[in-house]
Amino acid sequence: MTDRYGDSTRAVKAVSSLPIPGDPIQPGPVPASAYHLSDDEGSEQNTYGRATNPTWRQLESALAELEGAAAALTFGSGMAAITAALRVMAKPGSVLVVPADGYYQVRRYAAEYLAPQGITVHEADAEQIYQAAGSADVVLAETPTNPALDVVDLRRLAQICRQRGARLLVDNTTATPLGQQPLALGADLVVASATKALSGHSDLLAGYIAGTDPDLMAALERERLLSGAILGSFEAWLVLRSLGSLGLRFDRQCRNALALAGALASHPRVRSVRHPGLPDDPSHPVAAAQMRRFGGLVSFELADARAVHALVQRSDLLVAATSFGGIHTCVDRRARWGDPVAGGFARISAGIEDTDDLVADVLAALGAG
Ligand SMILES: Cc1ncc(COP(=O)(O)O)c(C=O)c1O
Incomplete structure (x- = not known):
């Protein structure tokens, strides 16, 4: 689908599952409703609302399509997505680079919660990030940066990370997947807020991670299940509806x-x-x-x-x-x-x-x- 169509056509197709005429609005299974479990234990997909639900899955497949990823996971906010990714990727002893000129609460999270756990946190702006990546294990880049609107050369940064064996995460919030495709430029993961242009009406908070490495995506899904930073089904449906007009x-x-x-x-x-x-x-x-x-x-x-x-x-x-x-x-x-x-x-x-x-x-x- 990606090569054949323009971005608006892709966005419309990515979100469209044809509604069944006459069906009521279905925000997804009610968490923990008794009728979701069958006798065939272990075969059900929709067991509990913190694990997955059909509305998330539809949104996740649309986000994966737009980011050029194999899979995506939704979260309750951009910060929930970014911090989940940092918790999974950065371990005690890791060197983590965060943007000095990016969204300020990411820096605060790294300083207040990750650094005390033995993660070495370096802040680097869009010029310093290439050098900082040369001695890092995990690099989070934001481009264009918020608010200065500097641009990080993602191909160059991804090459440095690859040579070093570091993982590259790119916050794609300001650019959106219609503005840039970090995974195609060499990033391991996209992390982003869908609170902004993706939902587009300033009426909800949402976030997502997109990536292609199945082990990494499974670890992130596990982190979401256990930490519980989930998106409400109704918000997921609203983002999905908005994506068509992105x-x-x-x-x-x-x-x-x-x-x-x-x-x-x-x-x-x-x-x-x-x-x-x-x-x-x-x-x-x-x-x-x-x-x-x-x-x-x-x-x-x-x-x-x-x-x-x-x-x-x-x-x-x-x-x-x-x-x-x-x-x-x-x-x-x-x-x-x-x-x-x-x-x-x-x-x-x-x-x-x-x-x-x-x-x-x-x-x-x-x-x-
Ligand atoms: C670049 C960037 N990333 C992440 C976030 C966090 O997103 P949220 O407010 O959905 O948690 C923001 C919020 O403004 C942002 O500007």
Whole structure:
């Protein structure tokens, strides 16, 4: 299916199991219902809701298809997926590299829970990560990074990891599988939040891991069963329903992000702009070589925090919110979360509004230089 169709067609086909006319909504078997067990012990698939259920399996097969993986596992959030993968891959004595410029709570988890267990944790940004990988056992990369939008060269990093015998995990949240395919570029696992563009409506949290090594996937499934960081069936169904429109939504988000980045770049009140799709962005050459779409995020810097607040207040379309990937265009001032950025640094997540409306609104809200 992958070679024959475009991304939107693949997304629609990946999620479609034809509903049976007249059937009620079925979110999956009710956990622990008596009627799921048969006399033929050990043969049932749907024994208990923490192990698996049909709604997860349908979502997991769609996610595996989109990531180009043999299998995927859903989790209750992106953090649940990432931390499950780190628990399985990094053991006492391991050297683990986490992004210095990626999602900040991953760094906090590594520092607060993994380091005290005898795992050596190194933080490396998108430039330092190649060198850090040369002495690591497990490397977690995030690209484009959140919020700076630097791009890590995944082919190069995967080669270093392979030579060293290290495992490479890639957080594909900001790029989405329609933006980049880390497994095809050499990663061992994709870990990601489906809270963002994949579900796309800012109304649920979900996460997943995709991979191809059967032993590794079995170990991760076991970890999910025992730790219990599972996704509700209803949320799984909502993600599945949303995936069918991912191609349309993400194409518009990418187009809007590029248009906003271009408009911001030439505005006198804007100190700097980052977006991997801008031809003069430092990340552009690597992004152009490994990404199929440049994503819906733009980072930029205004004079200070007040200027960011004023921008949101004056705008009719921008919403102040910290998540991203939804249908509304959102702005998040990252210093508020402790990211090592200037007070006027903000990340825009482009929504699916009409491009001209969005650009006109943001330029009007910025005001004349
Ligand atoms: C890049 C990245 N990875 C992982 C996460 C964690 O995802 P969740 O909030 O679904 O746990 C986030 C959340 O913002 C993120 O931005």
